[in-house]
Amino acid sequence: MSYTRTFKQITKKDVLLAGGKGASLGEMTNAKIPVPPGFVFTSHAFDRFLEETDLKQDISAQLANVNYQDINSVDRYSNVIRDMIDKTAFPEDLAQEITSEFKKLKTPLVAVRSSATAEDSSTASWAGELETYLNTSEKELINNVKKCWSSLFTPRAIFYRHEKKMLKSHVSVAVVIQAMIQSEVSGITFTVHPVTQDKNQMIIEAGWGLGEAIVSGQVTPDSYVIDKRDWSIMDINIAKQEKMITKVGKATKTINVPKSKQEQQKLMGKKIIELAQLCGHIEKHYKFPCDIEWAEVGGKLYITQSRPITTL
Amino acid sequence: MSYKKYKWQVVAGDVNSPFFRNQIWVSAFFKYHQIFKVSRPLMATVAWDKDMKYLTDLKTWVDTYNQLKSKVEKNNDFIENIIDKTEKIGQEFNAWTYKNIWNKDLTKSTPKQLISILRSFCDKQSTLYAYGVALPILDFQDFSFVEKNLKKFLEKNTSKKDYHKYFEVFTSPLHKSFASEQEEGLLKLIDKSYSNKKLIRDLKKIDIHNLKIQYPVFYKQLQKHTQKYAWVYYAYAGPAFDESNYLEFVQNHLKDNLSPSKKLKNLKAKRDKTKQLKQKYLKELKPDIFNRKILLLAGKLVWGKPRRKDYQSKSYYHAEKFLREIGRRLHLSLNQVRSTPFDLIEKALLNKYNLDIHYLNEIYKFHICLPNDNGTITILTGQEAHDWYNKKVTKEKNTAGARKIKQLQGDSACPGKAKGTVKIVNMASNMSKMKHGDILVSQATTPQIVAAMKKASAIVTDEGGLTCHASIVSRELNIPCVIGTKIATQVLKDGDKVAVDATQGLVKKLI
Numbered sequence: 028m029s030y031t032r033t034f035k036q037i038t039k040k041d042v043l044l045a046g047g048k049g050a051s052l053g054e055m056t057n058a059k060i061p062v063p064p065g066f067v068f069t070s071h072a073f074d075r076f077l078e079e080t081d082l083k084q085d086i087s088a089q090l091a092n093v094n095y096q097d098i099n100s101v102d103r104y105s106n107v108i109r110d111m112i113d114k115t116a117f118p119e120d121l122a123q124e125i126t127s128e129f130k131k132l133k134t135p136l137v138a139v140r141s142s143a144t145a146e147d148s149s150t151a152s153w154a155g156e157l158e159t160y161l162n163t164s165e166k167e168l169i170n171n172v173k174k175c176w177s178s179l180f181t182p183r184a185i186f187y188r189h190e191k192k193m194l195k196s197h198v199s200v201a202v203v204i205q206a207m208i209q210s211e212v213s214g215i216t217f218t219v220h221p222v223t224q225d226k227n228q229m230i231i232e233a234g235w236g237l238g239e240a241i242v243s244g245q246v247t248p249d250s251y252v253i254d255k256r257d258w259s260i261m262d263i264n265i266a267k268q269e270k271m272i273t274k275v276g277k278a279t280k281t282i283n284v285p286k287s288k289q290e291q292q293k294l295m296g297k298k299i300i301e302l303a304q305l306c307g308h309i310e311k312h313y314k315f316p317c318d319i320e321w322a323e324v325g326g327k328l329y330i331t332q333s334r335p336i337t338t339l
Numbered sequence: 340m341s342y343k344k345y346k347w348q349v350v351a352g353d354v355n356s357p358f359f360r361n362q363i364w365v366s367a368f369f370k371y372h373q374i375f376k377v378s379r380p381l382m383a384t385v386a387w388d389k390d391m392k393y394l395t396d397l398k399t400w401v402d403t404y405n406q407l408k409s410k411v412e413k414n415n416d417f418i419e420n421i422i423d424k425t426e427k428i429g430q431e432f433n434a435w436t437y438k439n440i441w442n443k444d445l446t447k448s449t450p451k452q453l454i455s456i457l458r459s460f461c462d463k464q465s466t467l468y469a470y471g472v473a474l475p476i477l478d479f480q481d482f483s484f485v486e487k488n489l490k491k492f493l494e495k496n497t498s499k500k501d502y503h504k505y506f507e508v509f510t511s512p513l514h515k516s517f518a519s520e521q522e523e524g525l526l527k528l529i530d531k532s533y534s535n536k537k538l539i540r541d542l543k544k545i546d547i548h549n550l551k552i553q554y555p556v557f558y559k560q561l562q563k564h565t566q567k568y569a570w571v572y573y574a575y576a577g578p579a580f581d582e583s584n585y586l587e588f589v590q591n592h593l594k595d596n597l598s599p600s601k602k603l604k605n606l607k608a609k610r611d612k613t614k615q616l617k618q619k620y621l622k623e624l625k626p627d628i629f630n631r632k633i634l635l636l637a638g639k640l641v642w643g644k645p646r647r648k649d650y651q652s653k654s655y656y657h658a659e660k661f662l663r664e665i666g667r668r669l670h671l672s673l674n675q676v677r678s679t680p681f682d683l684i685e686k687a688l689l690n691k692y693n694l695d696i697h698y699l700n701e702i703y704k705f706h707i708c709l710p711n712d713n714g715t716i717t718i719l720t721g722q723e724a725h726d727w728y729n730k731k732v733t734k735e736k737n738t739a740g741a742r743k744i745k746q747l748q749g750d751s752a753c754p755g756k757a758k759g760t761v762k763i764v765n766m767a768s769n770m771s772k773m774k775h776g777d778i779l780v781s782q783a784t785t786p787q788i789v790a791a792m793k794k795a796s797a798i799v800t801d802e803g804g805l806t807c808h809a810s811i812v813s814r815e816l817n818i819p820c821v822i823g824t825k826i827a828t829q830v831l832k833d834g835d836k837v838a839v840d841a842t843q844g845l846v847k848k849l850i
Binding site for chain 1: 446663666667669670671672673674675694696697700
């Protein structure tokens, strides 16, 4: 049995296998949307790992002890569970399969992202609840995959599952391994104005460097409002950005934005419209307003993630 | 760059004046020789994203002023001719922008056609400025042809007690401004539904979204009204008024519980009475031909001078559609198109020239437009602009210590008394703090802040003149108003309590 699937082998129907994130990347790859190449280490791998190591029962037992009224209790059991996963050896055949797929990507560094699966995950976006490891080399790969697995049991994720009443349902995690884009500019697009909910308007947020700074709210991005009816730019708001996340040497670091660039507009008009039309295409494909993460390097645009906007 | 030869100083301020408008304004004065056969006054602009200042070289201003003044003295119809001329070309200009921009599918125009529209627009707009600005150039120091002669005549021929009565009648226009046409249109609209008690009661609190759902018929009427008058308060860069702005006007009208039909009657009665009184006073005062002209011209000037800006406002409103089309083609936001020099727009449309967006954003943030003797305009931005402005331009006197002043003297624009809390309102973004009964204090009011003026129990401004915006609007709205205090916005701060005696032109701080 194979535990990896390239994006091309995945569609949006494969949520249980590839998680929401993985399924979406597969769906977009097949729709010829420019997604950085990658593959998914499926949830079956995690399930097998739990089964053959008896971790499944141990974890269930630990989770049953959690007192959700008490943050310390959640923290404590999170530590216990993550420790258990950490100390259990990673199956050798799985490690070999991942490494072999990694080599096929022909890229020195990848982003390793958790992609949760659950029977009813259509109502739960898991947005930002699980962990991501940027700029991962072959050497760190297996360890980061394992960390993604155990991120299903961070205090936040345990809480999230409790809140969404998913404790009883089968929750698993797939891991997305994707060629790393060292983006010069990156950001988020909402294909429907999130405040006015105007369907004719799209909002693009853009910042220097890797997208994590914007997603996590560490920097205020530029915002561009697009009129989807004639693809014109209605408004451009430039935000001063002093810090950015980027690769320095081998590490992912937060550094100062060069002074001359701090107050500059991040994306040029033509690129804004190119991106807007690409995002419009994705929205059309899904037939639903989307929240899209994108990246730009060397004048080329990539879509790194997309999910339906669940709050509309 | 011959602009460097001149001595520049700040003469006035304005708000929300984009680069698009500033370069047209500066270019207007190149037409002075051709239009008036007088020398060109050196005029420039310094503009931030919201605020702006007008600069002049005072020597050239005085030269132009003296030449224009001698024309006025030789030909007493000179000022009236300017008003009539601006009225004519203003109407033609609006018809032109309506036909060539507003009523046209610009998405099908070729780049060459767009450039030709842009050139004609700028040429027509700057001609209107050339004519229009001649009037403020003539209002200089102690010389204001109409106002001074009117005051001189009335001081000589009427008692001190009655002076104000005569002054008010002769400076009241016989014709409606576009703003008062709008106002009456709105009153008629309310009047049509005034018997619907439930609607009128709900209107006081309703927002535009619910109005659309609950009272679609009234909403439709309001929408029609908005389409007709969206441009009235647009000035240079809008935003155009929408239904919710006019709903707020409706709500203002409903506050005093006076029926709209009564208000309409009052307005008409006031106009009729002005007309009658003008006739009556003319018979009584028996002015000679010259003074008769002055007495009649005063009201016409009050009506005609701001009307030039109305025509410009309407055409700027039409032009927004055109600027948006350019923005769509060049992938620029509206503010960026408004910050793009014309030659660059031409290059970009014709030759696929790549615009430097950072340069446009710099212009949006801060730019200076300076005229050169050869008819070109130098544009300064960024550090160079800041350095030039800081080192080479004479600013207003330092008014530190202004807060210690307890009383201000200005001119009466509309008589009456009021006490209240000061709110400084210079631009639309300041309006939200204004509550009913507050005293509105402004450098100079603009069409954009009329909604706030309507809430004021009195209005006080730094700048003045018989025909300034505050002066005209306060009289239309019958709100006590003191103009020309020069420093009210520096002496007063938000929250100060003041007593305004607009009849005497006095503003006193109460502590």
